[in-house]
Amino acid sequence: MANIEAIRDLLRTNSISKFLNVNARNQYVLAFRDLLNELGFSPELNSNPNAATDFFGNEVVNAVVSFARRNRLDSTGMAVTPFLGATMVERHDSLTGLKTLEGAIANGQYAQFNLQNPNDRNNITLRSLLDTLGITGTTTQEALRNYAQRRGLSADGYQLTETLAKAVLSDLYLLYGDGLRKVAVTVPDPSNPWANIGNNGGTNNGNTGNTGNTGNTGGTNNPVISTGLQIDDRGGTIVVSDGSRQIQFRKHQPIGVSTPGFNGLVNFVEQNKERLIELDLTYSALQVMEAIAKNEGKMDAINSYDRGILSIGTYQWTLGRDDKAGEMPALLKKFRDQFPESFRRHFTPIGLDVSPDTNTTYGFLTLNGAPVNSIPAKEQFRDPAWGFRFWRALQEPDFQAVQVEHALDRLKNFYWKPSYAVFGNLLNTVITSAYGVALLLDNHVNRPAWIKPCVELAMQQTGLTNPSQFTDQNERDLIKAYLNVRHTYTDGSIAAMSKSLIRAQSIYAEVQAGKLSEARGSFQLSNRAVMAYDTRNSMDKSALPPVFYEPTEFPDMENERE
Incomplete structure (x- = not known):
């Protein structure tokens, strides 16, 4: 039995990397090896039967790498980071729930999960297991419905069914090693006409259903886009699968499909801070993203029914x-440049790339070398097959990390730009708290062209026009005035900012929770910038520009008409 409390002690004292690293020999390694064994990584550990049980050798490195890969984390296995260690402990905590679910399946006792009672022990267990899979909801019932939609299964959320229970268990098993004792699980889906067929190329190229001719869903008759996909038009929904992953899209009238997605940005940031910091983002930048994420969509959201033709991501x-x-296209360009192998795996086989003239903010795609820059060329992307291709790529942690970075890069379109200066002051000298920057970024996503006039009006109303003299209280007063302005401001071209007060309240909740600072100078975007520029005097509370930042490379962004 693993001594989990010993590992928890290392996490509580932030010393796990000190004691659990390659070639370490101590009593914590003994407890850690026991933990890995119980998580199912005995095959890796047993690759060296002569290894000392208190020694962190190559077999432990291999087990750590295997765990990280199965849990979509990055690790060389050479040391256990706090987040990696905490994830392992969480997976160990889930083993009891795993056994509960196995017992229910073995005995057919699905009614023991009382989904109507939030205090029911098994209800709580199921909610925890769904959370382990990254599925959220305000209630277990809602979480179960979200999970069913993600898997393309049916669920009303009022009862755990055999199909759902087996699907949850099979997905959980993927997070554990081959040494974990697992029961045989197949997921029946009687409503799926191509269940258990697989993706062996012998099912009409996967073109089940009306791919390319799905009436109001849009279509291209593009065999390359549809090859290898199984598409089932169920009337109000369309289920698309490549044999390993599937998604149920909602159909829209008169055209297009959508899914709200399931991968929350907050969860991703929490679980991948090491990965994101490697992309030169500071903790304060990640806190800003977490704060505004609640106002935005899921990382794997897809929409192909409105004027944007195809919209993706948070x-x-x-x-x-x-x-x-x-x-x-600018987002995809960054994905291609930073993670070329991931990009090629998802998009090169279907002829998709990014136009060479795509800049940091705007651009066009290319398909088989031809620019997608006309209405007819774009309309084909309403096809559910295209929606699936993008949805599948959005499951990649690399692509999700790029989304976070690209979302924060939006600051470069206004925060340090002279064209957004107010009374001669760049915005990065006016509002410099993490809380204030989160509000500005939230504004820019919704009404980018109105940040400057809103801040100017707030400065006029408060008389606070010299940021070099601002105190923390001055910035709080300015932000209060700014929020009042942005709630009603319009230049007459379109309506005022949508849900301005609700969005602001959501962000301020992060301040109240101690996750977002109101102190001037608490926001910095780049660790490299801090190291390169931080020779300032103590009175300078400005947010430093990124290294090699060139304002002309980031165009001003216009409001889109709704």
Whole structure:
């Protein structure tokens, strides 16, 4: 039995990396090896039967790497980071729930999960297991419905069924090693006409259903896009699978599909801080992203029914309205440049790339070398097969990390730009708290062109026009005035900012929870910038520009008409 409390002690004292690293020999390694063994990684550990049980050798390194890979984390296995160690403890805590679910399946006792009673022990267990899979909801019932939609299964949320129980268990098993004792699980789906067929190329190229001719869903008759996919039009929904993952899209009238997605940005940031810091983001930048994430969509959201043609991700980056450039190609360009192998795996086989003239913010895609810069060329992307291709790529942790970085890069379009200066002051000298920056970024996502006039009006109303003299209280007073202005401000072209007060309240809740600072100078975007520029005097509370930042490379962004 693993001594989990010993590992918890290391986590509580922030010393886990000190004691659990390659070639270490101590009593904590003994407890850690027991933990890995119980998580199912005995095959890796037993690769060296002569290894000392209190020694962190190559077999332990291999087990750690295997755990990280199965849990979509990055690790060389050479040392156990706090987050990696905490994830292992969480997986160990879930083993009891795993056994409960196995027992229910073995005995057919699904009614023991009382989903109507939030205090029911098994209800709480199921909620925890769904959370382990990254499935959230305000109640267990809602979480179960979200899970069912993600898996393309049926669920009303009022009863755990055999199909759902087996699906949850099979997905949980993927997080554990081959040495974990597992029961045989197959997930029946009688409503799925191609269940258990697999993806062996012998099912009409996967083109089950009406791919390319799905009436109001849009379509292209593009065999390359649809090859290898199984598409089932169920009337109000369309289920698409590549044999390993599937998604149920909602159909829209008169055209297009959508899914709200299931991968929350907050959870991703919490679980991948080491990965994101490697992309040169500070903890304060990640706190800003967590704060505004509640106002945005899921990281794997897809929408192909409105004027944006195809929108993806947490900020719903679009292909571009009509024949105009869109923000989504700039996101894909960053994904291609930073993670070329991941990009090629998902998009190169289907002929998709990014136009060479795509800049940091706007651009076009190319398909088989031809630019997608006209309405007819863009309309094909409403096809559910395209929706699946993008949804599948959005499951990649690499692509999710790029989303976080690209969302924060939006600050470069206004925060340090002279064109957004107010009374001669760059915004990075005016509002410099993590809380204030979160509000500005929240504003820019919704109404980018109105940040400058809103801040100017707030400065006029408060008389606070010299940021070099601002105190923390001065910034709080300015922000209060700014929020009042942005709630009603309009230049007459479109309506005022949507849900301005509700969005602001959601962000301030992070301040109240101690996760977001109101102190001036508490926001910095880049660790490299801090190291490169931090020779300032103690009175300078400005947020430093990124290293090699060139304002002209980031165009001003216009409001989109709704």
